[in-house]
Amino acid sequence: MSKSLLEVRDLDVVFGAGRHRQHAVEGLSYTLGKGETLAIVGESGSGKSVSSLALLGLLPRAARIERGTAHFDGEDLLALPEEPLRRLRGDRLTMIFQEPMTSLNPVLTIGRQLTEGLVEHRGMSEAAAEARAGEMIELVGLGDPARRLAQYPHELSGGMRQRVMIAMAMASEPDILIADEPTTALDVTVQAQILDLMRDLKARFKTSIILITHDMGVVAEMADRVVVMHRGRKVEEGSVGEIFARPRQAYTRDLLAAVPRLGAYAGTAAPRTVVDSPAEVDRRAPVLRARGLRKRFGGRSWFGRGDAGVLALDDVALELHPGETLALVGESGSGKSTAGRAVLRLLDVDAGEIEVDGIAIRELGRAGLRRARRQMQMIFQDPFASLNPRLTVGALVAEPMLIHGIARGRELADRIEGLFHRVGLESDHIRRYPHEFSGGQRQRVAIARALGVGPKVIVADEPTSALDVSVQAQVLELLLELQQSLGLAYLFISHDMAVVEEMSHRVAVMQQGRIVETGPRPVVLNDPRHVYTRALLAAVPIADPTRRRGVLPRLDTAAMPRGPLTEIAPGHLVAAGAEAA
């Protein structure tokens, strides 16, 4: 690399004071070369975001810089008074953030938000700035600049808003772009497009990028060099090749080992085996069967002429056998969570049949439904919100067993203790409240709660997507172990193809309320037939810097074949017309 553009030395950032004083960043040093992409990776609380916000003087109120220098173009950014720093900020040093939905001002037009920086820093006239903004709109692939500039943020999707953010950050052809988890809030196919765009613009404008991320796949796709952070300190630094091929520190090695990699289990038909003699899938009779599910949200207005609403489920059929995991994959809004809730009758569908263990769930009355709930339990995505904060975790685990009259008194207490041990928690955890636990521990509590009634089916809705990768790996391991020793059936809802590969026997791909492809996991993942499945798989960032994928074509979701499903091989169903595509 050429000579360094930015040199950070001994940066300390501290939150709070006195007794509450806490280092967010401690002794961080790194350099950024011209035209280089430096990835700063770490799990939550590693100080990766804070260290970059410090450079631009954007730290939250409670935080302050205690020590350190950051030399950029002969000046120390950290020592610079507010006014000169402001002139650099947004002009030569720019930033994009994680949440595209909230990062744009809702009451100002896109045009205004794009031009104001140019007018401010470059002294452009409104007309010149508008022309430049139009160019940038084209450049980030939004098209139709005149219309876009007059629009308000709420008229654009998340991916489009992130393109606007990028246009804004790149319009001044900055020296350094700081991208703080720029694709974390986006779907995987949109993420791929945004990463492509960033690479493209970087090459065009010769911008250096500081990429802050927790995702090793994104690192491998984008970075030249990597800084690994853990608890505010730099653990390791090196070229992307070195870090992935020969990590020197144990922390880095663990981090990399915990990352699920798509293709790791391509050769096997079953999920990763974690017990000696795993329970086999029992193919005789399905434990869960759903047919023709249909659900429409909204669409009925008081004035009668409302929109048609959203068809969240459209002729969805599922089948799950004892001991089997069916993964329901798709992007946000695909209807996968709706499907999971529908089969448990946590929401009522408009049409369709659902059978759990041979009982038609939709025909049950209230009492019957409550009895049937013993057979089917659910694990939710957000472990922070899915446990009632007012009850002890012991009471929470006891609740379903009490409701279903499974045990009481001494026996109940024994069972609770047994369940806690089963999921890797301790006896003295029982009397504590949810907020005293970490995310991973809470998810274990949720699993214990679900297990207590001895269910046959568990619907797991993105059970690990709120967790750090190292914790995710442990929770997935627990789920696999429970299935293989107890013969549980999982409906596993996920957007992460690598996790799906590790966990499932069969896969159903959902898109806009319909299943567009389903079949045995190795077949669907290794030999996808539907355009959408292919796009989904191709978009997954690969945590291997030696295997960077090329630029992906943009998807035209409107033109995709949507069914009905036809069987092209035993158990492999694809939306009709997909073969031709």
Place this chain on the structure above:
Amino acid sequence: MLRYIAQRLAAAAVTIWVATVAVTLLIHAVPGDPVRIMYAKFQSTPEQLEAVRTSLGLDQPIHVQYAMYLGRLVEGDLGRTIVGDQPVLDVLLARFPATLTLAVASLAIAILVGMPLGFLAAYKRGTWVDIGAMLVAIVGVSMPHFWLGLLLLFFFALQLGWLPVAGSGIANLVLPALTLGLANAAVLARLTRSAMIDIFDQDFVRTAQAKGLPKTVVLYRHALRAGLVPIVSMLGLQFAYLMGGAIVVENVFAWNGVGRLAIEAVFARDYPLIQGFILFFASIVVIVSVIIDVLYAFLDPRIRYG
């Protein structure tokens, strides 16, 4: 946008309709004989009371009474007052300009004092400016309107002799408007502060800072523009609160508005006038809140183009 306005208008119509029902039922909720209570002060024979009962339609079944009431309402007839035997609507309309003047003047004071104070406190969050401003505001919120009125009266009218004690001229407006305005300014300052703090914590304000915009641009173009949306949405409620306060303040300063009329009516148990007042007052509050909702829609592009 049109649909939004139509929805607001429909909701307002429902509210006013419920008000007509409530007002009809009101007189039946009175324990005992309302006519006897109303005319307790007058020496009336049973025959006279019976005649009143017939003229008010109280001898009819309740749905007939309601139909009669609605029928007269569309003709603008709210009945006649017991005291003075005048058309209720005329009495209300004669007093309304005074109340409107007071309300508008107070709202102006509340907005001009309360919003900047709240904005400043939010901007200087955690500093002595913030703590001082919020101390003043919470004391202001805790002071009864009428006491603040009496204090102002004591100092400005009696001690200093600057302003008249009571009456209905422009100089007389100053004290009641100041009383009601300052009391509401305190409430508005607290609301503005908390709304602006929410805005300052938003990601888009950080984006504006990251763009290197001058502080004033971040503050006024980004934060304040966005902050106006929730603040304006609270003004409808604020206006209703202010109108409630006006009823009390009018009585402190002998300001001849609708509020004073209402209290007299409750004392006199003048039910037709009370009914008229409730319907009138509720309609004013509802109409103002529709206007504010529309204003709000103009400020928020998510509704304007929704």
Place this chain on the structure above:
Amino acid sequence: MASAAEPVHAAAGTPASRSFLGALLRTPSGAVGLVVVAVLVLAAVLAGVIAPYDPLRMAAGPRLAPPSWAHWFGTDDFGRDVFSRIVYGARLTLQIGVIAVGISLTSGLLLGLVAGYASGWTERVLMRLVDVLFSFTEIVIALACLAILGIGLTNAMIAIGIASIPFYARITHSVVLVERNKPYFEAAVAGGAGHLRLIFRHLLPNVVPTLIVVGTLGVSTAVLAAAGLSFLGLGAQPPQPEWGFMLSSSRDLISRAPWMMIFPGVAIAITVLGFNLLGDGVREVLDPRQRQR
């Protein structure tokens, strides 16, 4: 007040305990508020001991005597001791707070809980009605109630209680909506929980913290409203030592006996301030998110 309408997202699982009082005393507003409220309660309970004179006794001293050692806050136009009247007035004020808030809190809680839990048509009709009543404004509802019930302090308390029901119902409803859309509620449903368990074990404990805050702040509103009605002559009647009523009888004597106007007003303002501060303090303790502000 609308600022109370933000739901309090309870500090994750703070079980009611001794530490609550400790935490409350550590917040400046909570500490001051608690002291003020404690003084008020003491004055109410020990009124007979504290007050030097019978509050109703005429000619306890000369008429309209300014504050002195014999009469700390002076005397009124009947020669009654203003200080003693204010001390006894604390009893009425506390009664007002408890009765009015009791009525509105329990009815509002019930309405909001039922509407929020039932959803569908029940919810729409109930909340539409509540919204309508809400836009009538509290003072008009109170006046309507007084027109029905007749004037007097007890009726005023009831009227104020009824008038604020829509406010409490709206807040409860909005908190219930937030809570029932949280995954833990769905998790309880999935666990097979029935109506009673869902309402009383899951929803209610998560709604109560917000209502404690709102109820505390609500005492201020009720005290203010009752004082206002008494000032207008619709509430307390002579010779009750009610603060608002005392103010109204001071009106014509402001220039001759300003103490008759100053002290009852100070008493109301401090009481209201005390409950406002206590409410803010309780909110801070129950909702750590607010503390960072």
